[in-house]
Amino acid sequence: MKQLLTSLSLLSCLFLVQVNCRIGTRIVGGNVAKEGQFPFAALLTIETEGFVFVCGGALLNEEWVLTSGTCTNNIVNVTVSLGSTSRDENDPNRVTVVSTVVVPHPDFNPDQILNDIGLVKLSEAVEFSDYVQPIKLATINLPNILHPTVVGWGQTADDSDPATDLQYAQLNILTNEECQLIYGSQIVDNMVCLNGNNKESTCYDDSGSPLVVRPIGASSLQIVGVSSFFSGNGCEIGEPSGFTRTYPYLDWINSVLQEA
Template sequence: MNFLFVIALCVAFTSLYLTKELEARPSNDHVGTRIIGGEVARAGQFPFAAAIHVQTADSRFFCGGALTSHDWVITAGHCVYNAVLFTIQLGSNHLVSDDPNRMTVSTSTYILHPDFKPDTIENDIGLIKFRRPVDYNVYLEPVYSWSSTLANYIGVYSLGWGQTSDADGELSNELRYTFITTMSNLECKMFYGDQITDNMICAIGNYNEGTCTGDNGSPLVMYVGKSLALVGVASFISGNGCESTNPSGYTRTAPYFEWINNVTRGEE
């Protein structure tokens, strides 16, 4: 059985790869997630994609996320855990290239799910709030959160700026995406055992397509009608590495639909 490659503090701003172990029982692997084998996204294709630079008291790392409203971004719980500052880029597919559509905001306000468990990454979901609302445009729009609790989703897309291979320590300058297929939790337990809970979903691409270091917190989306809907956030990969053919893991967002609404509507 493989152990979860629990996603922790993954990629430094300066391409120093600062990692912090969150011991996944019984493993102590480092954390990471990436888009391997993906396609470069078109401008405005995923207008909700958020690039999140995270700073804690003693480290810096990178995560992805998704805009859910004028003033909230959703990401993985381990991406906000112990954070003191977020610098978030919106409206652009590029991390560093010049782009007049890029908007950069800074904030220190976040809500971590109260039942998040850093040792097992259960309830691995968090929300970041901007200091002031952002205006929408063709390159900056929220993702629709789907509340369906179907066991499996047909035809999902994973996206992010993570590494494109285990050997390449650089983040991708361009947002990339790949089509992957979900599997039942029973199937996923054949790889990871009882570490898989009902609030997780596993997915696998052709060959080794999927997430890698720097993709943690990035959205898993699918088409509902003509619109993309959020169904998960990237949470873990196999301890065998990004290029392993083992499935990647995501936190299902549907079970947290009420909690998300309560937080973002100010009822938390």
């Protein structure tokens, strides 16, 4: 049984003993997103003391992006890119905003990957368009019968370069009891584990990437989780990826958005 490591990398990357949240990868086995398909998707280029790395995120309103605690911990500044499905800085749909205000969850514990959720406040409000739109927070916990989609910029393989285009993949939910058989008791209620039918997985640079569903009767996608960790055995072997459920944190998220 794989156990959770208590050590961190200098970039606050979260580790499980064969499960780690390696920063800087893309979705393995994913598809390339079309322009405007996921207009809430954010690319976060994050600067710490001496390091630069990439995370994913989701636009919640004109000023706030939801991501992981890992991507808001000990940060100097964040460059948030919206509207583009490419890393090409010349993409005409691209909107770039710099932020110095990040809010990790007050109980974020990088050693145990607990409460791995955070918020980034944009330095100026963004204008919505066909390519830049917010996503709603789901107001129910994630049912096991759904097949969520993860959207991110991470690597597509363990040894590949970061993705140049936004990727997405549909995943299957494991019960927490099933996930605990693989990763141990560190898998708690506020986490959810998923895997793909063809070894689809999150990978490096996918930390903070949104997990989304379209609930029955809903007209649009809603966010139910943010990417937190994946197997330390590698992205391509088919072991589950881990996400922080957003539903348990609705009160905290809304309080930050309202008080700002």
